[in-house]
Amino acid sequence: MFVFLNTKILPIEKAKIPVTDQGFTSGVGVFETILVKDKKIYFLAEHLVKMQENLCTCDIHKEINQKIITEAIEKLIQKNQLLEARVRITTTPETLLITTVPLTNRSKMAKIITIKMERPNPQIKSTNYLPSVLAQKESKKLHADEALLVNRNNEITEGARSNFFIIQKGKIFTPLSKDIRPGVTRDKIFLLAKTLQISLQEKIIRLSDLQKAEEIFLTNALIEIWPVSHFNNCLVKNGKIGPITKILLEAWKNNFL
Secondary structure (H helix, E strand, O other), X not given: OEEEEOOEEEEHHHOOOOOOOHHHHOOOOEEEEEEEEOOEEOOHHHHHHHHHHHHHHOOOOOOOOHHHHHHHHHHHHHHOOOOOEEEEEEEOOOOEEEXXXXXOOOOOOEEEEEEEOOOOOOOOOEOOXXXXXXXHHHHHHOOOOXXXXXXXXXXXXXXXXXXXXXXEOOEEEEOOHHHOOOOHHHHHHHHHHHHXXXXXXXXXXXXXXXXHXXXXXXXXXXXXXXXXXXXXOEEOOOOOOOHHHHHHHHHHHHHHO
């Protein structure tokens, strides 16, 4: 496998980072995950805008060059012989690393759990990723696909690696942007809802809201829109993809794929 490190494409075994890099020693860095399908890179510009904003927030003085990033991803896809891939761009004070790995299969619908966990500085997609890693491990132990994080105020904020939405009485709700890491796919759902004239509002979401939800779905760059069948081992409605989620899935396909 080949990776892009700073200015070069290298075999992964030859890629080295400085032991003094704060990304390694202190988790100071940011990353973005990007989808590639049929060699097409999805929403790269939007991801890089978020990365640049997060770099500024972390006081990392680097300018992201979209042309260089695009060329690097295209070369990696070719050298690693991939048609579909998960691309991760990681930036720290001393390092720019791009990796590509094959996409993994997932079930048609997701099973989710809730877990008491908070991320530091939730609006930053940081390499300080331990809370999310621990939440993902817990979800695997319980045979779930994703864990939703519950903060100290008993508010459900986001998934360990996703944003989430619930549907009640024909309206879509999602947690407040200020309390989460709002992803590019989440942003696109707002655009779709506006186009489709479906009400979508931000609000504080608690356990009782999930229990009353008629539909739940997750979003991120790789899963796009992933309907939820089970929540804490209980069926969501009848365990099937709900009507509004179906409309969004079709609109996503028609508008973005």
